[in-house]
Amino acid sequence: MPELPEVETVKRGLEQILDLPGERLLGVEMSAQKLRFSCNLDDLDQVKGQHLHSVRRRAKYLLFELDRHYLLSHLGMTGSWRIENESKKHDHVRLKLKSNRVLTYHDPRRFGFFEVVNKNDLENHFRFSHLGPEPVDGDEFSAAYLYEKSRGRKTSIKTFIMNQEVVVGVGNIYASEALYMAGIHPKLLAHKLTRKKAEQLVRAIKDVLNEAIFCGGTTISDFKQAGGSSGYFQNFLLVYGRGLEECHFCGTMIQSQAIVGRSSFWCPRCQKL
DNA sequence: ACGCGGCCCTGGATGC
């Protein structure tokens, strides 16, 4: 489900709902079923009673900032958070709050995970130490950076920009969208990227992610914001999910095919190899 | 070191 815009949307929704700072975590309950990775139970004991200061996002991770730890949440494909005291099938984490509310993690496929990280160790944590730059915040993700990073890389440009060590937050939907916007064929080998195309691609990635954040994310089947409402960027997708339809720009039939196992969409005329 | 296929899961859509 969630790429950067969806996680950012969940983060903003939680900020609204939780009325931070001032909230406090009274207890954590985990379901018997394991998520992608199991959470250390000793760690869970440590977080009880800590204040909840903020909700942050790094890459596709949500971070609940406590006094001495972060609760790390990755939504996998079908993860979502909501405030509701009643529990449903596929609820896997329940955070009991001082305000007498329960913040609940729901994830049918259980590709997501939930872990506790010491606050001071975050940058050195193995899930974080290899992450690439944020594409939307800061200026580290530049054309010069992407061009240099892509030298010698023989994978397709689409696979390359979905690699979280290259740039974080770009997943399967926005990779197709950004490449279409930049006029780049998804099968172009990364090392063939020119400086000029790197410029256009960085611009396109930033633009598409910002537009999707503005729209509250893309809802295909089951993505829900923290408040339960849908995003609406799906109405503005230019190629993703539009196989056999016409390119908005030139009318050519949009092609769809898996690239390294992920469904991919492009206009064979507008996007150059 | 890099690139890729397999795999972890459930459920919805589709086809017979």
Added chain:
DNA sequence: TGCATCCAGGGCCGCG
């Protein structure tokens, strides 16, 4: 209606 098959927004692991 029932059953089988395929597909899905991610990312870790092991192989070549």
